[in-house]
Amino acid sequence: MSEANRPLAAALWMIGSITAFTAMAVAGREVSSVHDTFEIMTWRSLIGFVIVLAVATVTSRLHEVKTNRLHRHLLRNLTHFTGQNLWFWALTMIPLGQVFALEFTSPIWVILLAPIFLGEKLTRPKLIAAAFGFAGILAVARPDFSTFDPGIAAAALAALCFATTNIATKSLTRHESIISIMFWLTGMQLVMGLAMAGYDGDIALPTAQSLPWLVLIGLCGLTAHFCLTSALSLAPASVIVPVDFIRLPVAFSLGWFLYGEGLDLGLILGAGLILIGITLNLRASGAAANRALLQQPMPPKAMTRRN
Template sequence: MNPIFKAALFMTGAIASFSAMAVAGREVSFALDTFEIMLFRSVVGVVIVCSVAAFTGTWRQIRTDALHIHGIRNLAHFTGQNLWFYAVTVIPLAQVFALEFTSPIWVILLSPLLLGEKITAARAVAAILGFIGILIVARPGMAGLNPGIVMAGVSAIFFALTNIFTKRLTRTQSITCILFYLTVMQLVFGVAMAGYDGDIAMPDSQTLPWLVLIGCAGLLAHFCITTALSIAPATVVVPIDFIRLPVIAVIGMLAYNEAVDIWVFVGAAIIFAGNYFNIYTETRKNVS
């Protein structure tokens, strides 16, 4: 199979998974708070990861030499995912996804501090375009910054931290090891945060299928993106990922009567242009 076509198929799976997770998160929000959603998502994740590790015989890849990095990564991801689940319940889904696309911009800005990487001219241009896009999507002077927009924007920062520490972990840790600590540590975080008041709402017959979907979709989305990037250049994968925005906008319109805001698309397109310009420049530099 052609690598580009194969990558496109995996990205189709990622788009479907992210969209399903957003819808499922909104559907269970009436009964569970974000900490409880993350708790039960992690339960599903632990079962899946441990089953796959047992079936494939990759238990031996789970190491303990980088637990502190795993802890920082998973705390960042847990925080970002909680904020993201909150955002999908209070603002249009397309707006959440548009602001999520700023995560690579934050990677550019935080990498010099955490990875020792330099900010090149291309990365600076990408960051500037990204912030212009944020202003267009959020339009703080038009309707004010509501909590949903703020939470969606901040979640992108924590997702960027997650990506940075994931990059550090992949130098020495396997995918099985990373996913194992992802699900186990976030299960512990979920129990602690959901149970701090001594009251954890349990899923019922109505919310349980949505929670299983969230757990499966979360793991599948990251697996699909990682696989797509392993078989095709980022310059191919990233534009396909951008299709998430019109897809979720249509879903929001059909399922929740959300209006399609053209300025969300304009801002997201500028954010995408900045990301793509940086990826294209980095690719050309590596080839030369």
């Protein structure tokens, strides 16, 4: 079945990705007083690499790991590693909801860049979804850019890195299995994490308090990317990535509940705008998929035997 025929299935995978990324954000904030961002990425990648290697071995799928597109994997993982470190650092600098709000310029970048790098069509529903999503972000976050804030800059740059990562992931799903993508994701970023965390010869080992959170980060990071890659293999990036906007009201709710961060009418209004944009985009994609299916030539009817 072609990717355009399964937007709703892809949306369900994205919900799994949203859940995992949100849990990872909470865990990342909890260990930030013990480990720096490079150390967090190192332990996360180590846990993920061990799991991927074990699953690939047990299921006899290690042969799916390919080496003929290493340059694409390297570009994807270098960009993601940069964005992820900026994201973890921003979590310690600005409120949780604001980090997510700025991060969610990423789907807008995907919608706008996918036609250039992936050849996807920039349709009216996609533009409407981007407009609603952006309006929702402004309503919820109401960012003040009159003064330079390092945390805001880090979150904004992370969003651009994540958009590039999603486009690169979509390109790789056309040629490689999820096992191969996840193997190089965790393996390459483990090397990058070790290099950056150990440049000063001092890597903080997990403590009794931080180890459960680091394990959660590793499991959630792996789960999030598995769900994201699965979603991108089932539908166009510019259709599926806007579903990730749901993570914004979730983040504000968690920030309010766990850390006493603000929760007001702007959140409700912004969440409503975001959900409207997502719904319109998914409905348009589903309708387009059905039209494409109906336009396919019918197979010739089998010859019936004459009595």
